[in-house]
Amino acid sequence: MFDEIDHYFSEDRNAYLIPYDPKKHEFRELDYDKITEFPKDLIAVQFPFQKDLDPIGWNRHGGWDIKDDLKKIGVKCHFTAQTIPWQQTYLPEIIKENLKRQQKQVKKEKPVIKSPVNKSQKGKGRKM
Numbered sequence: 620m621f622d623e624i625d626h627y628f629s630e631d632r633n634a635y636l637i638p639y640d641p642k643k644h645e646f647r648e649l650d651y652d653k654i655t656e657f658p659k660d661l662i663a664v665q666f667p668f669q670k671d672l673d674p675i676g677w678n679r680h681g682g683w684d685i686k687d688d689l690k691k692i693g694v695k696c697h698f699t700a701q702t703i704p705w706q707q708t709y710l711p712e713i714i715k716e717n718l719k720r721q722q723k724q725v726k727k728e729k730p731v732i733k734s735p736v737n738k739s740q741k742g743k744g745r746k747m
Contacts, residue, residue: 621669629709632665633667634668635667636665639662649661654710655714655717656714663704664702674688674694
């Protein structure tokens with residue numbers, strides 16, 4: 620299961636940070652290349668990395684002694700996912716970059732309007 624959500628892992632927080640649709644009760648992908656505002660129908664949910672959730676299972680899965688790091692990590696029976704405001708996630712930077720990129724594309728797409736040449740000035744003077 621964790622392989623499916625591996626791309627949601629945030630190294631800064633040492634946790635998974637997932638866009639979640641509370642109405643449908645499911646994760647939802649964001650289009651990070653096109654997003655320009657915070658999603659109104661989604662919330663950001665954070666929960667600990669799998670090593671913190673189940674250190675014994677993590678050790679068993681990795682082939683280590685099941686007691687490795689237990690004193691440091693500890694064993695907890697209950698975890699609660701936290702709702703994080705979008706402003707405290709990675710999303711503001713992505714939105715800022717997308718808006719900059721869109722502004723650059725709009726500037727490139729605008730045609731350059733040349734001022735019309737006054738014909739009365741064009742024909743004056745002697746020809747050589």
